[in-house]
């Protein structure tokens with residue numbers, strides 16, 4: 278079972294499209310997936326699910342439980358202002374510590390309009406996950422210029438092969 282997280286709450290996001298493509302690659306290999314879409318988070322979770330409100334938001338609790346159950350995770354991460362989306366950090370801060378991330382494994386995929394492919398975002402996130410005890414797969418595809426490489430639901434051959442390579446490594450990780 279692999280848990281795929283679309284790491285932005287922006288509606289109709291490219292991250293969500295890519296999460297579905299990633300799910301398709303895993304399904305072709307008969308691997309089960311669980312999907313987590315941050316655009317389905319309760320809109321008020323920052324006020325109702327963090328710190329002293331922890332555990333009190335029923336909908337947010339379903340996200341917490343899925344993340345606690347997850348063993349191998351894939352984060353699809355768009356580049357926002359040179360890093361990853363703030364909503365992802367707020368989400369992480371609302372999860373059970375330390376058991377959500379301790380001794381688990383994660384793979385990261387970066388996407389951006391510009392040339393970096395969210396490289397810095399993936400480094401920032403790797404630091405956080407390593408701090409929390411999650412091992413991060415070294416191969417982190419950086420899908421730059423995403424608009425030129427993903428039209429409708431068709432990903433370019435090159436980017437598809439990068440994801441396939443990562444999946445093969447993740448399954449052996």
Ligand SMILES: Cc1cc2nc3c(=O)[nH]c(=O)nc-3n(C[C@H](O)[C@H](O)[C@H](O)COP(=O)(O)O)c2cc1C
Nearest residue numbers: 285287290291292355356357358359388389390391
């Ligand atoms: C708030 C925001 C900040 C962004 N900052 C950057 C950036 O720093 N560098 C970049 O190349 N693209 C940036 N972009 C473009 C996104 O990386 C790109 O559109 C990506 O496909 C968006 O993914 P999403 O559709 O999953 O939100 C930004 C987009 C948004 C919405």
